[in-house]
Amino acid sequence: MTDRFEFSKLFLGTLAAVAVILFTVVGIQTTWSTYVVKDYNKHLTGQVYVEAAVNQNVNLVFYRNGCPYCKAGKKAVITSAEKSSYPTFYIDVESKDGQILVEKYHVDKAATLVTIRDGKFELFLYADKDKNGQIVADQKKIEERLNDK
Known part of the structure; x- marks a missing residue:
């Protein structure tokens, strides 16, 4: 029973870490593309x-x-x-x-x-x-x- 509990804890911890990394990457990419790498407005040519x-x-x-x-x-x-x-x-x-x-x-x-x-x-x-x-x-x-x- 203890092994299952430890495994679940480890799995949830890993899942949480992956989620945090994913959200960090997406946030950085969004910020980067919004504020750093701006693109031309394709409609106003x-x-x-x-x-x-x-x-x-x-x-x-x-x-x-x-x-x-x-x-x-x-x-x-x-x-x-x-x-x-x-x-x-x-x-x-x-x-x-x-x-x-x-x-x-x-x-x-x-x-x-x-x-x-x-x-x-x-x-x-x-x-x-x-x-x-x-x-x-x-x-x-x-x-x-x-x-x-």
Whole structure:
């Protein structure tokens, strides 16, 4: 009986030591890859920069937390933006930087989409009230504008 108890104790001790070593290695590797060996963001390439900064072909989605129009259009905007060939940036109208862009593009309401193509911009509301007074996203218009169809 004593041999079994000693074996169990030894086995559990070894298992605990292996677990500690494993967690230490994983922790060190995670810390190393997060803070020491950083990698480039593969989505923000030189081509995206040329399209966004030089050619000025981007989509700006303005929103405000708590805005019912923004909430109604959120899913349609994000889904269409993921399919867009142009980079899409989400701008919180209540932030300091957001206020600068609100003024620059003359945004009156939070639920506004600004498409910039070759330096020229157009605005439209991506959600509004329908004839029944319900707040809805204009899915067709969102997709057309974000993808220039």
